[in-house]
Amino acid sequence: MFIGDGEGGARSQVLDIHNAISHLHRKPEWKALKEQGVRLYTWAPDDPLADIFLMQFGDYPNPDEILIHYRDLLREASEATEVKIDPAAELPADVFDHPSIAFMSRCGIQRHYAVRAGWDTPDSSRAMPRILTILSVAGTYGPRTFLSSSST
Numbered sequence: 001m002f003i004g005d006g007e008g009g010a011r012s013q014v015l016d017i018h019n020a021i022s023h024l025h026r027k028p029e030w031k032a033l034k035e036q037g038v039r040l041y042t043w044a045p046d047d048p049l050a051d052i053f054l055m056q057f058g059d060y061p062n063p064d065e066i067l068i069h070y071r072d073l074l075r076e077a078s079e080a081t082e083v084k085i086d087p088a089a090e091l092p093a094d095v096f097d098h099p100s101i102a103f104m105s106r107c108g109i110q111r112h113y114a115v116r117a118g119w120d121t122p123d124s125s126r127a128m129p130r131i132l133t134i135l136s137v138a139g140t141y142g143p144r145t146f147l148s149s150s151s152t
Contacts, residue, residue, distance in 0.1 A: 017060075017070050017104060021077045024107065033107070038080035039098040040071060047087045058101030074104060 024030045041057040043050055060070035074080060078099075085091065099107070 018068075018073060020104065020107065021073065025077060029107075033099050034078055037098045038074070038078040038104070039083050039100055040075060040080045041083050041085055041100060043085040044087055047085070053085060056096075056100075056102060058103075058105060060101065071101075074101065078104075 024033075039057075041053065043053045047053065060074075063069040063071075075082070081098075083092070
């Protein structure tokens with residue numbers, strides 16, 4: 001998937017965030033994203049919510065493994081703010097108000113064909129409240145229990 005030795009810079013052989021940024025940076029949506037404030041979140045690998053943070057906020061592979069610094073690329077292009085999630089602190093109230101790596105990975109992607117009604121996505125209207133309830137009930141994470149919802 002990747003070519004280059006890192007000395008002259010490695011390149012991906014598939015579409016990646018570099019392609020997306022190159023495409024988006026000339027569009028009005030890019031200016032709006034920058035004004036909204038892109039955030040790059042980090043957390044402790046042993047944090048009990050590490051998998052949830054990865055799912056919600058996203059991350060890139062270690063540059064030592066792939067020789068491409070995707071995080072730096074996004075930080076420089078979007079003027080992103082680095083936010084470290086402290087395992088002993090509450091999550092900021094505006095944590096979901098800013099684009100993150102996970103958002104950037106789908107930004108500007110649109111369906112290129114028609115899908116019959118009922119076949120475009122799974123029914124997340126029932127799944128999400130259950131996930132939130134599980135997080136709330138299983139919330140042994142002290143003051144960081146930040147999601148709650150009634151069971152459906």
